[in-house]
Amino acid sequence: MKLKKTVLAAAALALAVGPTAVSAQLADDITLVSWGGAYQKSQHRAYVEPYIADNPEVTAVWDESSYEAVAKLRAMNEAGNVTWDLVDVVASDAIRLCDEGLAMEIDHDELLAPAPDGSSASEDFGDLIVSDCFIPQIVYSTTFGYRTDMVGSTPPTDVCAVFDTATYPGKRSLEKRPINNMEWALICDGVPKADVYDVLETDEGQARAFAKLDTIKDDVIWWSAGADTPQLLADGEVVIGSTYNGRLFSVIEEQDQPVGMLWDAQVFDLDGWIIPVGLPADRLARAKDFVRFATDTQRLADQAKYISYGPARMSSAPLVGQHADLGIDMAPHMPTDPENAKNTFLYNYEWWADYRDDLDAKFQAWLAQ
Amino acid sequence: MTAIDSPVLTADGTPLKASLRRALRREKARAFLLVSPLLLFVLLTFIAPIADMLFRSVENGIVHDTIPRTVQALRNWDPEQGGSPGDDVFEAFYTDMVFAVERKSHTRLGSRLNYERTGLASLFRKSGRRVGKFDTTDYADAFTTLDQAWEDPRTWDALAVSEGASLPRTASVHATWREVVRTDGGDPLEEEPWDVLYAALYADLMQAPAGGFDNPLLNDARTAAAGLEPVSLREQFGAIDEDWLDPQVWRTIRTYAGRYTPGYFLNSVDLKLTADGVQYRDEGDRIYILLFGRTLYMSLVITISCILLGYPVAFLLANLPLRTANILMILVLLPFWTSLLVRTSSWKVLLQQQGVINDILVALRIVDDASRLILINNQTGTIIAMTHILLPFMILPLYSVMKTIPPSYVRAAKSLGATDWTAFWRVYFPNSVPGIGAGSVLVFILAIGYYITPELVGGTRGVFISNRIAYHISSSLNWGLAAALGTILLFAVLILYWTYDRIVGIDNVKLGG
Numbered sequence: 001m002k003l004k005k006t007v008l009a010a011a012a013l014a015l016a017v018g019p020t021a022v023s024a025q026l027a028d029d030i031t032l033v034s035w036g037g038a039y040q041k042s043q044h045r046a047y048v049e050p051y052i053a054d055n056p057e058v059t060a061v062w063d064e065s066s067y068e069a070v071a072k073l074r075a076m077n078e079a080g081n082v083t084w085d086l087v088d089v090v091a092s093d094a095i096r097l098c099d100e101g102l103a104m105e106i107d108h109d110e111l112l113a114p115a116p117d118g119s120s121a122s123e124d125f126g127d128l129i130v131s132d133c134f135i136p137q138i139v140y141s142t143t144f145g146y147r148t149d150m151v152g153s154t155p156p157t158d159v160c161a162v163f164d165t166a167t168y169p170g171k172r173s174l175e176k177r178p179i180n181n182m183e184w185a186l187i188c189d190g191v192p193k194a195d196v197y198d199v200l201e202t203d204e205g206q207a208r209a210f211a212k213l214d215t216i217k218d219d220v221i222w223w224s225a226g227a228d229t230p231q232l233l234a235d236g237e238v239v240i241g242s243t244y245n246g247r248l249f250s251v252i253e254e255q256d257q258p259v260g261m262l263w264d265a266q267v268f269d270l271d272g273w274i275i276p277v278g279l280p281a282d283r284l285a286r287a288k289d290f291v292r293f294a295t296d297t298q299r300l301a302d303q304a305k306y307i308s309y310g311p312a313r314m315s316s317a318p319l320v321g322q323h324a325d326l327g328i329d330m331a332p333h334m335p336t337d338p339e340n341a342k343n344t345f346l347y348n349y350e351w352w353a354d355y356r357d358d359l360d361a362k363f364q365a366w367l368a369q
Numbered sequence: 370m371t372a373i374d375s376p377v378l379t380a381d382g383t384p385l386k387a388s389l390r391r392a393l394r395r396e397k398a399r400a401f402l403l404v405s406p407l408l409l410f411v412l413l414t415f416i417a418p419i420a421d422m423l424f425r426s427v428e429n430g431i432v433h434d435t436i437p438r439t440v441q442a443l444r445n446w447d448p449e450q451g452g453s454p455g456d457d458v459f460e461a462f463y464t465d466m467v468f469a470v471e472r473k474s475h476t477r478l479g480s481r482l483n484y485e486r487t488g489l490a491s492l493f494r495k496s497g498r499r500v501g502k503f504d505t506t507d508y509a510d511a512f513t514t515l516d517q518a519w520e521d522p523r524t525w526d527a528l529a530v531s532e533g534a535s536l537p538r539t540a541s542v543h544a545t546w547r548e549v550v551r552t553d554g555g556d557p558l559e560e561e562p563w564d565v566l567y568a569a570l571y572a573d574l575m576q577a578p579a580g581g582f583d584n585p586l587l588n589d590a591r592t593a594a595a596g597l598e599p600v601s602l603r604e605q606f607g608a609i610d611e612d613w614l615d616p617q618v619w620r621t622i623r624t625y626a627g628r629y630t631p632g633y634f635l636n637s638v639d640l641k642l643t644a645d646g647v648q649y650r651d652e653g654d655r656i657y658i659l660l661f662g663r664t665l666y667m668s669l670v671i672t673i674s675c676i677l678l679g680y681p682v683a684f685l686l687a688n689l690p691l692r693t694a695n696i697l698m699i700l701v702l703l704p705f706w707t708s709l710l711v712r713t714s715s716w717k718v719l720l721q722q723q724g725v726i727n728d729i730l731v732a733l734r735i736v737d738d739a740s741r742l743i744l745i746n747n748q749t750g751t752i753i754a755m756t757h758i759l760l761p762f763m764i765l766p767l768y769s770v771m772k773t774i775p776p777s778y779v780r781a782a783k784s785l786g787a788t789d790w791t792a793f794w795r796v797y798f799p800n801s802v803p804g805i806g807a808g809s810v811l812v813f814i815l816a817i818g819y820y821i822t823p824e825l826v827g828g829t830r831g832v833f834i835s836n837r838i839a840y841h842i843s844s845s846l847n848w849g850l851a852a853a854l855g856t857i858l859l860f861a862v863l864i865l866y867w868t869y870d871r872i873v874g875i876d877n878v879k880l881g882g
Contacts (some may be wrong), residue, residue, distance in 0.1 A: 015658050024645050048459050067843070070843070070844075070846060071842055071843040073846075074846065074848075096480070096846065098476070099476035099477060099479065099490065099494060100392040100476065100477050100480065100846070101473040101474060101476070101477055101479050105473075128370065167570055171722070171859040176829075209822050221746050221828070222746075222828060222829055224824060235721065235724075236723045237722055237723050280627065289615065350491050350494075351491075353490050353491060353494075354483060354487055354489075354491045355488075356488055356845070357483060357487070357845055358483055358487040360654060360840075361654050362653050362654055363652055363655055363838070364656050365655060365656040365659075366653065368656055368663075368829065368830065368832075369658065
């Protein structure tokens with residue numbers, strides 16, 4: 001029915017893009033938004049430096065605002081002045097931005113480069129394209145690290161060690177939000193992984209998760225910044241704590257602290273780009289050109305030289321090499337490595353998009369009591 | 370005689386009164402011009418955002434703007450009869466959703482309604498993907514097979530004008546359709562008509578009397594429509610998700626259909642607006658009253674600690690020789706100039722269980738290694754760190770007031786036989802009360818709105834209401850609720866200020882001099 005419309009739109013697009021590509025009306029400035037720290041540095045070295053080497057007229061500016069990207073983009077959109085060209089967000093935020101109409105819906109196969117073997121971008125990224133607006137970049141995981149000198153002769157191998165205060169006495173650190181904690185609590189209360197979200201949807205299931213968390217409530221330090229757990233582990237404040245796997249990698253390998261990884265029941269999550277809506281044509285063209293380059297197979301593999309997050313493309317995995325400064329093989333430190341990914345948990349974005357507000361209120365009320 | 374009666378004139382012949390008035394007016398205008406940049410600045414950066422915040426806390430236009438036909442149709446639905454709404458509601462909702470999806474506003478509405486009923490966000494998202502693929506395409510096929518003219522957008526354009534009265538739905542849907550196509554950058558005279566137009570036409574034709582049109586095209590269509598299998602939009606929506614057949618979903622939409630809602634304010638005080646009126650939230654969901662109470666209580670404790678710690682320091686500063694006092698003053702101001710985050714992080718290093726204070730206490734054998742004090746990630750941590758951070762705001766007004774108390778007062782008291790304590794308590798202290806007042810108001814109002822420090826050292830029981838406001842602004846995007854919480858906080862401060870003025874008198878507050 002809408003065929004004619006589609007054809008017309010495609011023709012209009014071709015007209016709009018055609019001359020742009022030929023006469024190269026690309027903006028010379030690009031504002032990239034990311035998380036700062038080691039992660040942003042890895043992006044700078046893997047994507048921006050080679051891109052600028054190819055396009056010396058481009059100036060890239062970083063804005064470390066990903067923590068509040070959703071709110072800031074909404075404010076910019078209401079003010080009618082979007083100053084960002086490409087924003088790095090976690091998948092759940094990308095879904096939110098897409099829901100709010102603040103991120104551009106894209107055609108992945110048209111915008112992104114195909115894999116070297118010729119398969120299309122959407123095949124190469126596979127299930128990781130969790131939203132029409134989301135351009136996946138890395139797979140990271142939220143998992144546990146423990147003090148090797150505080151666990152005696154039996155280092156934990158099971159995520160439920162967190163709830164076992166008899167064997168592993170001491171404080172533990174967990175994130176100050178319901179996501180992940182509720183799932184781990186149910187898994188350790190005997191709920192099969194596949195049923196976790198069905199159980200969590202019911203009031204009894206939520207009560208069950210809170211009851212399990214109640215058993216360790218007095219032993220938990222709740223963190224809100226990703227750097228908290230590494231610091232608490234390094235100071236010996238906690239015996240075990242959850243954080244992002246890349247942070248643990250830097251505590252263990254770069255800072256040489258007595259900390260071990262517990263990969264069991266790690267929760268995979270994704271991080272990637274979105275293009276804000278409302279960009280002028282020349283900036284949009286530049287953002288598209290950059291993102292096509294920055295998410296090709298080689299670039300994603302290169303990023304793993306600087307940080308231990310897994311590239312989102314299947315075709316990048318075999319290209320992952322050694323750490324640029326430490327010279328160690330990066331593959332065994334990837335959350336996606338088969339040895340580490342024996343027991344993983346998939347974070348259900350759709351489910352949390354619905355239940356986040358409700359459960360967060362309950363979680364905060366539970367914390368405050 | 371005449372010289373006295375006639376008005377006094379100035380040199381240029383105008384009456385003196387008028388001339389003076391003009392001079393005064395000019396003076397006033399000049400004064401106003403001088404303050405106008407500041408006035409404008411305050412208006413733009415302070416008054417306007419506050420007004421905007423007040424407005425956001427009740428604003429709820431999104432439901433009405435996104436699904437206007439549904440809102441209209443739901444008015445006639447009586448939920449008391451049980452069961453889901455009638456077909457007219459589903460018909461209106463189908464039309465609204467088709468256009469909302471095209472405008473990409475349906476997911477936004479879904480997130481808005483999800484605050485009130487969990488699950489609606491995904492319901493709208495899911496339905497948005499499917500609503501363009503309904504069986505209403507059968508109508509379109511049937512009509513276009515009947516007559517090629519239906520494929521021509523001009524036919525519709527002409528009908529909407531000539532038969533608008535007998536085809537009300539079609540005319541209304543067509544008007545919106547034209548607008549949506551235009552906004553998309555298309556031409557409504559070139560665009561192939563959408564299914565939703567055929568569905569509206571079908572509904573109109575089914576209600577029109579047989580042969581009641583002058584236009585043969587419509588009469589043919591009317592005959593063909595009678596022979597078509599009707600597409601139940603209720604079933605189409607039910608096939609996407611059974612939740613659409615749940616009356617509770619529709620009651621939620623109906624309850625929040627108004628342009629303005631008290632919902633956010635009710636939520637801020639642990640109540641909720643349901644289809645059955647205002648109710649308490651479940652025991653496990655109540656949090657805001659507790660947080661408001663805690664914020665006030667902890668701010669009060671912080672203010673009192675600041676008075677207890679700040680008073681002696683200010684006293685010392687005011688009474689030491691200038692050279693020594695200046696060095697002490699730098700010690701007071703130095704932390705004032707240090708970054709807030711640095712100071713808060715330093716408190717972490719000092720207070721944590723493996724931190725400096727605990728290590729010293731253990732080394733001195735005051736505390737056993739196994740029972741180290743818990744000084745952080747609780748209320749104690751917040752109170753210690755915030756007292757330190759806000760202390761200069763207490764010391765500085767106290768100091769400037771104490772500086773102005775003449776030493777001769779205390780000397781006079783002593784010469785009249787007062788002891789040191791009596792001289793201090795009966796003479797010096799009453800004179801310093803305006804400083805305490807100023808410092809307390811400053812510290813209390815700053816404390817009540819603090820959020821970084823409680824977030825970092827407050828753990829679970831040491832956080833303030835502002836932490837929730839920040840969460841709703843930057844994370845949950847529930848700006849309406851954040852605005853309502855902020856408004857309540859603002860008025861709480863204003864009421865406290867007013868009470869303070871009534872009891873102590875704001876004239877008694879001195880920041881110096």
